[in-house]
Amino acid sequence: MHKTYSLRNSRAPTASELQAPPPPPSTTKSRFFGRASLASTFRKNAAGNFGPELARKLSQLIKTEKGVLRAMEVVANERRAAARQLSLWGAENDEDVSDVTDKLGVLLFELGELQDQFIDKYDQYRISMKSIRNIEASVQPSRDRKDKITDEIAHLKYKDPTSTKIPVLEQELVRAEAESLVAEAQLSNITREKLKTSYNYQFDSMRELAEKFALIAGYGKALLELLDDSPVTPGEARPAYDGYDASRQIIMDCEAALEAWTLDIAAVKPTLSFHQTVDDVYEELDDEIEEQEPEPEPEQEQELEEEPPLDEEDEEIIEDDVEQLHPEEHEQDVVDDVEEHHHDENNTTNPQF
């Protein structure tokens, strides 16, 4: 495993990139000009050049996220325009093509609407990150003051060790240090709190958007099945189309599914392999089975789903690594944290903002 899992070092291609032959690069990608928009490049540089030193990096991040938001807005608008175009084109075709494209248009338009809602949520994340930037900017002066007094004392001690100014400055330094201690504690607390809530909110919004996109794609595939694509010979008439009710029902089912969706019934779940010994693994599995048993009538309401298979070799390597580097007590703590968190997730639907 020579991969570093860090953005600060260069990154080897993943196995899936090497394995699955991807389609050729999109013909619409710009090859000659820069890869980001001019406006966002300017915004980022400007944010990095002004303001207190400490807050510059985060200002750049916040400006970059503004670029993400603006670009997502264009995607959402273009998506809705494409949905309308599809519906308009289909209207001039035969009945089945006309109905299916119109309904597809409804689904694709909904993608744009959902993305538009996601943009508003993403902006909340960005605004929340701004409060970290603000505390960073306000901590800078107290750091500067402390440094300045320390320098002054050192300078005086070298030039005139008997100066009466030294004790005065030393008292001032004690006060400055006290202020700085408070400021640094505030910075540490607010950074962690806001970082956690901001990204939790972003990830929750992303899960919602992603699962709803996946749902819509599924219903879209069902709609396509209504198209009669068996080839006809010249002069042969196609059987009359009578899928209007079916297509309407697919849209209604889709709408019901989208409306009923909450984080509690999210289908995509990450599987974490935080296990060290065989006992840990079995204990956890027992718990899981116990939790599942009380649920009523599993034959009708539930579906069996396979967990994504984990490569056995990889798991061994992971476990070896962990055993080498990791004291066992802490590992357990982390597992507890993550589990606790997962339970929280199931109980609360709205992120606390």
Next chain:
Amino acid sequence: MHKTYSLRNSRAPTASELQAPPPPPSTTKSRFFGRASLASTFRKNAAGNFGPELARKLSQLIKTEKGVLRAMEVVANERRAAARQLSLWGAENDEDVSDVTDKLGVLLFELGELQDQFIDKYDQYRISMKSIRNIEASVQPSRDRKDKITDEIAHLKYKDPTSTKIPVLEQELVRAEAESLVAEAQLSNITREKLKTSYNYQFDSMRELAEKFALIAGYGKALLELLDDSPVTPGEARPAYDGYDASRQIIMDCEAALEAWTLDIAAVKPTLSFHQTVDDVYEELDDEIEEQEPEPEPEQEQELEEEPPLDEEDEEIIEDDVEQLHPEEHEQDVVDDVEEHHHDENNTTNPQF
């Protein structure tokens, strides 16, 4: 149910829009200038003004999709830039913030990479739609010719009913009609075939992207749990961070999950309510149970998942509607089609392109 489920009529707000209070609109949204980019507006109008009449609407759709692609490319690039910025900002913070932001950066960067791959696939859909536009453009001349000859005959019959030109033109018309018949059959066949494969491919790519996004969001939330966000008092030191292995393992688990993902193990599944009688419902459920039984050791490898609950009232309304409007034989055909399709989906991983 006064909604029309069509893009060609205006649309009432959905219940979920009325019910869940959304956040305020994003501050980054452009309020004064048009909502689409200038370039794409121009492209769309240009595509609508030239070329054969029949192919204009689809040309506009294809141009609009080009706008979608370009905008998505900007999003992907900005996302990756934001991921790098987050990692750079975090590097100057305490160890735990530094490690978590760096690993978050890896996950967010992966979002950009996945979206980049999706762009290439979306372009394949667009290229496939172009073949419908091309057949439309090539069918136009044969329609025009037929119309022209018909007009000429009508004109001659009015002006000079005994003209010897009439039988010649009538023979020409028969030939033109034969050619037109073939052309229309080709148009009908190719339109349906390509429409179906194009959108099936797009929806499959979308499902992949969406489920992978949802996975990454889940792992991202696990990463955030490593942040120690308990507030400290001024002067108090935070306990030393030792989550390096846990964070590395989350990334490795995420990578493994992303690599193992295929359409076969897609978690988000649409639920269709294409049932008329109680017997239909039970027959289907029996089939499903039989299919699932042969799988080995369900306690260890599988997880019980609840299907998203369907509102009972909605289902009743839907069933009433269907019974009123729908002959039973056809309804069954559609159900069969959709089922067949779902089986296909499970067998083939790659769309046939």
